[in-house]
Amino acid sequence: MRIGIPRALYYYRYHPLWHEFFSSLGLEVVVSDETTRAIMDCGVKAAADGICLPVKVYLGHVHNLVEKGVDCLFIPYIISVETKAYICPKFMGLPDIVRNCINDLPPLLSPTIDGRKGVRRIMKAYLKLGCSLAPVDKVFHACRRAFANQSRCEQQLIQPENQLQHNMGGMVVAVLGHEYLLHDDFLSMGIVKRLRRAGCRVVTAEQIDPNIIAVNHQFLKKSMYWTSGKRILGAANHLLAKVDGIVSVMSFACGTDSITTDLVDRYCHRNQKPHLVISLDEHTGQTGVLTRIEAFLDLLQRGKQHENHLSPYGKPLFSH
Ligand code: SF4
Numbered sequence: 001m002r003i004g005i006p007r008a009l010y011y012y013r014y015h016p017l018w019h020e021f022f023s024s025l026g027l028e029v030v031v032s033d034e035t036t037r038a039i040m041d042c043g044v045k046a047a048a049d050g051i052c053l054p055v056k057v058y059l060g061h062v063h064n065l066v067e068k069g070v071d072c073l074f075i076p077y078i079i080s081v082e083t084k085a086y087i088c089p090k091f092m093g094l095p096d097i098v099r100n101c102i103n104d105l106p107p108l109l110s111p112t113i114d115g116r117k118g119v120r121r122i123m124k125a126y127l128k129l130g131c132s133l134a135p136v137d138k139v140f141h142a143c144r145r146a147f148a149n150q151s152r153c154e155q156q157l158i159q160p161e162n163q164l165q166h167n168m169g170g171m172v173v174a175v176l177g178h179e180y181l182l183h184d185d186f187l188s189m190g191i192v193k194r195l196r197r198a199g200c201r202v203v204t205a206e207q208i209d210p211n212i213i214a215v216n217h218q219f220l221k222k223s224m225y226w227t228s229g230k231r232i233l234g235a236a237n238h239l240l241a242k243v244d245g246i247v248s249v250m251s252f253a254c255g256t257d258s259i260t261t262d263l264v265d266r267y268c269h270r271n272q273k274p275h276l277v278i279s280l281d282e283h284t285g286q287t288g289v290l291t292r293i294e295a296f297l298d299l300l301q302r303g304k305q306h307e308n309h310l311s312p313y314g315k316p317l318f319s320h
Contacts, residue, residue, distance in 0.1 A: 001028070001133075003022050004066075004072070005022075006058055007033070007035070010078060012179040016149045017147065019149075020150075027133065032062075035060070042063045042064075044060075044282050046059045046101045047101055049057050052252070053280055053282060054178065054187070062098055066105060067201075072107045073098075073109065077113065079114040080114050083118060086116075088254075095108050105235075111128065111129040120145075124145050154206070158209050171301070172200065173203070173245050174246045176204070176264065187280060191293065193247060195247075208234075212238055229293060232264065233264065247276045248261045255279070
């Protein structure tokens with residue numbers, strides 16, 4: 001059986017788990033193509049007004065998989081992936097959004113993933129789904145392998161703390177936002193790669209130990225109950241003193257982003273840390289974004305030269 005998984009939204013976080021789980025069950029995993037303008041336009045056309053860009057693009061990816069003729073689609077209802085936190089409501093209703101926006105769909109595999117009562121509940125949801133697709137012993141084995149693969153891949157992303165110090169030479173820039181925006185090169189216009197090519201050391205939230213993020217978000221008077229918001233704020237608070245500047249990549253029409261980006265802006269303002277906000281939607285032009293990034297890097301460079309008592313032209317500003 002060929003199972004289709006859209007290359008969008010939580011695919012960017014959970015692909016190690018999903019690939020391992022379904023292939024261990026003996027299914028052929030078909031992932032939609034990388035995002036292109038045609039995929040985005042298709043999603044925009046299918047979506048209702050007021051939906052954020054990542055969900056519109058998700059619809060385009062579903063359409064791409066329907067065209068590939070997959071036998072079924074994996075589109076889970078994700079309510080929560082950890083205790084005491086929720087995922088954005090769009091994830092909770094994703095299968096219904098897809099059914100309402102796209103006709104002639106193959107059957108949807110839509111387990112309810114609810115981690116509010118711990119990771120065992122999440123495993124149970126996968127076991128239940130697996131039992132509808134393969135013999136029980138195979139399902140236990142697939143589940144163990146999949147969760148181990150996910151945790152191995154997450155661990156590999158984490159950078160040692162001493163790699164994040166900004167005085168090690170070169171500029172260090174934190175790029176914060178949902179992974180499905182940052183790591184989709186079409187949507188984000190390859191911001192992370194472009195900054196790396198420009199010689200910056202780029203830090204993203206998934207490179208920081210989750211325990212450090214948890215501690216760093218506890219200073220809020222009221223706990224943030226969105227998983228992605230917690231991650232972004234915890235990472236911003238932790239990185240403020242370690243990086244030369246912060247770039248927030250947000251989606252237009254995203255409720256959680258409008259709050260977290262504003263809070264990050266306030267932290268940066270208080271700590272005199274340069275902050276650039278890039279808001280993306282289907283009309284965002286690449287030239288404008290790249291010009292703003294270039295100007296931001298220029299600003300950081302000047303700040304660094306000033307710190308080192310150098311003029312922008314490489315000559316000392318002050319002689320001792
Ligand atoms: S968190 Fe924001 S960008 Fe992500 S799906 Fe929800 S509304 Fe869209």
